[in-house]
Amino acid sequence: MVETTGGGPQDGAAEVLDRPLPDGVRRRVVQIVADGFGGLTVAELPAQLRQYARFTPTRRAKFAGNAMAAALETDPLFRQRIGEKLRETEPELTGALDSGSPPPAADPLDVAAAAYVLRPPGWVKLVTAAGEEAQRADAERADEETRAELERLRAELDRARDHTRAETERLRAELDAAKKETDSLHRKLRSALADVKRGEAALRKLRGEMEAVRAEGQAQVSAAESETRRLKARLGETEAALEAARRAAREGRSVEDMRVRLLLDTVLDAAQGLRRELALPPVSVRPAETVDAVEPGRMTPKDIAARALSEDDPAVLDQLLALPQAHLVVDGYNVTKTGYPQMPLEKQRLRLLGQLAQLAAQTGAEVTCVFDGAELAAPVLLAPPRGVRVLFSKPGVTADELIRQLVRAEPPGRPVIVASTDREVADGVARAGARPVASAVLLKRLS
Numbered sequence: 001m002v003e004t005t006g007g008g009p010q011d012g013a014a015e016v017l018d019r020p021l022p023d024g025v026r027r028r029v030v031q032i033v034a035d036g037f038g039g040l041t042v043a044e045l046p047a048q049l050r051q052y053a054r055f056t057p058t059r060r061a062k063f064a065g066n067a068m069a070a071a072l073e074t075d076p077l078f079r080q081r082i083g084e085k086l087r088e089t090e091p092e093l094t095g096a097l098d099s100g101s102p103p104p105a106a107d108p109l110d111v112a113a114a115a116y117v118l119r120p121p122g123w124v125k126l127v128t129a130a131g132e133e134a135q136r137a138d139a140e141r142a143d144e145e146t147r148a149e150l151e152r153l154r155a156e157l158d159r160a161r162d163h164t165r166a167e168t169e170r171l172r173a174e175l176d177a178a179k180k181e182t183d184s185l186h187r188k189l190r191s192a193l194a195d196v197k198r199g200e201a202a203l204r205k206l207r208g209e210m211e212a213v214r215a216e217g218q219a220q221v222s223a224a225e226s227e228t229r230r231l232k233a234r235l236g237e238t239e240a241a242l243e244a245a246r247r248a249a250r251e252g253r254s255v256e257d258m259r260v261r262l263l264l265d266t267v268l269d270a271a272q273g274l275r276r277e278l279a280l281p282p283v284s285v286r287p288a289e290t291v292d293a294v295e296p297g298r299m300t301p302k303d304i305a306a307r308a309l310s311e312d313d314p315a316v317l318d319q320l321l322a323l324p325q326a327h328l329v330v331d332g333y334n335v336t337k338t339g340y341p342q343m344p345l346e347k348q349r350l351r352l353l354g355q356l357a358q359l360a361a362q363t364g365a366e367v368t369c370v371f372d373g374a375e376l377a378a379p380v381l382l383a384p385p386r387g388v389r390v391l392f393s394k395p396g397v398t399a400d401e402l403i404r405q406l407v408r409a410e411p412p413g414r415p416v417i418v419a420s421t422d423r424e425v426a427d428g429v430a431r432a433g434a435r436p437v438a439s440a441v442l443l444k445r446l447s
Helices: 023-037 047-051 057-063 065-074 076-089 091-099 108-118 125-251 255-278 301-306 316-322 334-339 345-363 399-409 423-431 439-446
Strands: 327-333 366-371 388-392 416-419 435-437
Touching: 023 057, 023 065, 023 076, 023 108, 023 316, 047 065, 047 255, 065 076, 076 091, 076 108, 076 255, 076 435, 091 108, 108 125, 255 334, 316 345, 316 366, 316 416, 316 435, 316 439, 327 334, 327 399, 334 345, 334 366, 334 439, 345 388, 345 435, 345 439, 399 416, 399 423, 416 439, 423 435
Parallel strands: 327 366, 327 416, 366 388, 416 435
Antiparallel strands: none
């Protein structure tokens, strides 16, 4: 699209390019300005270009390209001076443009760049045509490059297919060889397993025969030992009878009397030895006492059931703390905010710790009170009371987690009682083997 202002339609200076200058044409224009730049004095240059007067044409095109293109577009006098330098270096091309017939063999980009500088009539069409021609050339060049790349990729694909085919054949051959080797190894393994099973069967048979021989030998040894003991016993009896006969003869008693007395003494000694061996106590129970009934002054099972303690009875806590080596762990703020939440935290702590000190002194149990460290605005200056261990949780650790750590640190079997109303804490410590007690029960016991 060409717009004309002021002059007639043959006035090239009145034509305006309505689209950006094609890149190829712009590079040629910048090169023309850079080449003609050196033939001008500093006074003839626009003010924004004078700083590049000492640059070589290549450096001017590299660093001052945008500034030169802008000056060429906005400064007609500068454009005219560059055009004069162009006429001196390219007389044939500029003469053809002035006559309105650019040479057909010339590069369209050179023609368009010269037309842009000289602004002959119809220069906009020359620039536009050069841009389109450059785009077609770029497209053709890109198409050629694409076709060449496609051919290269096809060749690579064919080579890859051939390589893959050869590699597949090689792997198939290796797989067949591996299968044959595996079959051979399987046969050898089955043969070896069969040999092992036969060896194990033979070993079991030998062990059985050995055990039978050992058992028979042990039986024979036992029989021989029994016979030896029997002979020794008979020899002892014979010797005892002989000695008894001698004593009876000496004492003038008959052998039969001596045998009866000896039998009686033997029975008595055996009964006393059996009583000592069984540690039998004197008989204190009489048959009438085995009959089930309620005696005067004794409670029935119904009376005993009525004495069972409820879960919220403070006596339950006393029974737990009376266990050997009992350890009471107290969720501090849970207890204080249950009993006296209106008090400041500092007074809550002091009141609870004072009551726990009295409880520790009364029961002798180990007492640990845990407070949440997140509630602290500053370090607590607190002297723990006698018999009470006071702990604050570290940053990032809640008092509930610290209580679970304390429970897990105790050895299995030690009585650990945790005072807290928090259901999550109670369930967690119960799974760890501790006995949870509600905060209200502890408060009742402390009061």
